[in-house]
Amino acid sequence: MSLVESPERPAATAPRPKAPALRRKHRGQRLRTLGFLSPWLVGFSVFFGYPLLATVYFSFMHYNQIQQPSFVGLRNWKYVFTQMPLFGPALWNTLWLVVVMVALRVVFGLGIGLLVTKIKSGVGFFRTAFYLPYLAPPVAATVAFVFLLNPGTGPVNEILEALGIPAPGWFNDAAWAKPSLVMLSLWGIGDLMVIFMAALLDVPKEQYEAAELDGAGAWARFRYVTWPSITPIVLFAVVTGVVQTMQYYTQALVAGKLASGVTIGPGTVIQPGYPDHSTLTVPQLVYSLGFQNFNTGAACVLSLVLFVIAMAVTTLLMRKRAGLLPAED
Incomplete structure (x- = not known):
């Protein structure tokens, strides 16, 4: 036994409770x-x-x-996925519009934004001219577009025929109905143009000057200077475009009704999607099931399908590996 006894350790004190104050x-x-x-x-x-x-x-x-x-x-889920004949065409049309319309709107909006920022004189005129169509109400803009692209009396087809170019059927042709809707959305590209203009004008000019001193051309300056600076805005435009296009309803419905030539009156029930269900979207099917056929259960199933797809696409776009956001060091 050790002759020197170890000193006793003090007993562990309990933590004091917090003061009432x-x-x-x-x-x-x-x-x-x-x-x-x-x-x-x-x-x-x-x-x-x-x-x-x-x-x-x-x-x-x-x-x-x-x-x-x-x-x-x-x-209800079984009915939608196995017994509803219009679910497949409506889902295909919606996804087609999401891919094509969103991609072209982002490209055109960025291109027009670049063009307007490079103009030396008359910037206010061109900026106003490109933005004004966006201010038109969706129904009025669709009515005007259907009139312009009318295959029988529309001025666009008359000009094409005078030039010897075969005139498409536009909204009366199932093969051209969705591209016509895309053209309508590109006509009202003013919202994205303004957003991209603000992002482009915010890029530091010193970076462009440094790139020019290093001998970088126009494409190199856009790739290594402009694009890294505006990628968050591009991501915003893509995500909001996907969400909006997944809810695409008014323009497709109005265009189909006008192109069909059916007179709309009190008590008139018109099946959407003319011609040949080429403009039928899932939101139209939700409205038709829920408020025309009073099948609320199936309409809720379609709404949940839209929600899941929109969330999945948004999550995919938000991931850094999607290439829209620069990777962190």
Whole structure:
């Protein structure tokens, strides 16, 4: 046994409880933070959370908006995916518009933005001329476009025939209906033009001057100076374009109705998608099922399909490996 005894260690002291004043301070900070967040929390719950939960709930119910809903399990899902003949064409048209329309709108918006920023004189005129079509109401713009592209009396086809160019059927031809809708969206490209102009004017001029001193050409300056600076704006344009196109409804419906020549009056029920379901989109199918055929369950299933696809595409675009955001060091 050691002759020298080790000194006794002091007993571990228990942590002191927080003072009441400190606890009240932390509680006040949490309540203050919750108060600042309350407008967003209320808006999120009322306009997103509750509708989403209600859509999921009604997707498993038989509900005709008159009688009480009754549980039917997966019957609505089975009907949409296996028995609804228009689901496939509507989904294909929607995805086609998402890919083609969003890509061309971003390219055209960026191109016009570059063009306007390079103009030395008359910038205000060209900027106004390109932006004005965006201010036209969607219905009025679609009516004007259908009139201009009318295969029988439209001025566009008359000019093409005078030049000896075969005139397409545009909105009356199933092969040209979706490209015509894309042309309509490119006509109103003013919103993206303004966004890209702001991003292009924000690129530091010193970087362009340094690139020119290094002998970089126009393409090299765009690739190594302009593009890295505007990639967040491009990502914003693509994501918002995907979300908006997944909800594409008004222009396709109005164009199909006008091109079909059917007179719209009280009590008139017109099946969307003319011609040959080429302009039928999933939002049109949701409206037709839910408010014309009172099949709320199937309409909720289609809405959830749109939501899942939009979330999946947005998540894919937000990943850095998608190539739209520069990788961090």
